[in-house]
Amino acid sequence: MSSVPPASDPLAPLLDLPGVREAADRARDALSAVHRHPANLRGWDKTATEASWRAGRSSAAIDGGSVELRRDGDFDDPILSGAMRVAQALDGDALEQITGVFRRAPAQAFARLHVLAAADLVGDADELGRPSDRPGVAERLGLLGQLVTGSTAVPAPVLAAVVHGELLGLEAFETANGIVARAASRLVCTASGLDPHNLGVPEVTWMRRVDEYRALSEQFSQGSADGVGGWVVLCCEALEAGAAEARSIADAARSGG
Structure with a gap:
């Protein structure tokens, strides 16, 4: 990801929406702090694994999947199974x-995420990883790819929210778009260095505030300033709360819990 601001940044106006800049700063500071937690300085591999399990379970629940989680890798529910892959x-x-x-x-990563998420949900294996041929889908995925690879210099929490919201609204694939969108948001965080070890668990907040999550994602898709700003702030708040979830994981790891 480029750190050099492009000549005309398509996402720059988002920073002027009420609360966006401040929410993004809080998310960044919270995630930075949790990476400095003693348990994460050397043992981040263990805390990151726990975070990934919590994230997968919560992401599945948002889309109506089972919350019954078994660590043997065998999941009866296809939504949960895909989310855990x-x-x-x-x-x-x-x-x-x-x-x-x-x-x-980025488009290859989106396709890979869909293959993993939807393997038990589609009847035709040829649909896995293949975006819809509806008009506009390929173009919008291309624009998202440009944002990820350097056509914007907005803070990573804002970019993560945009990628997340765009993939939800676009419904590029036949199924499992929610799981793909939330995972893509995570990849923005890792690729940008915001959360390089994937310690945060924003999915817990999206699950707990699922009605608001759905309403604001719809408003984001409609494109109003209030809707876009509200969605970005919600996503930043989830990243901040996800850092608190990561701290709880780190605290338990340090105490041997």
Whole structure:
């Protein structure tokens, strides 16, 4: 991701919407602080794995999946199963690999996330990873890819919210778009250095505030200033609360819990 502001930044006006800049700063500071937690200085691999499990479960629940989680890797619910495959792809060595793909070719990363998320949900395997051919889908995915690869210099929490909201509203794939969108938001956070080890768990907040999450994502898609600003602020608040969730994981790891 480029750190050099482009000549004309398409997302720059978002920073003037009420509360956006402040919410983004709070999210950044909270995630930065949790990376300095003693348990995360050397043992972040363990806390990140716990975070990925919580994220996968919460993401599945948002889309109506089961909350029954088994650590043997065998999940009866197809939504939960897909969400946990995605969670595993965003953890450990696999995270570095998919983050690298995301930085270079975001569309390939979106497709990979869909393959993982929807493997048990589609009848035709040829649909996996293949965006819809509806008019405008390819163009909007292309614009998202440009944002990820450097056509904006807005703070990472804002970019994560935009990528998340766009993928939800676009419904580029036949199914599992929510899980793909939330995972893509996470990839913005890792690729930008906002949350390089994927310690935060914003999905918990989106799950707890699911009615607001759905309403604001719809308003974001409609494009009004209030709707866009409200969605970005919600996503930033979830990142901030996700850092608090990460702190609780780190505290438990340090105390041996």
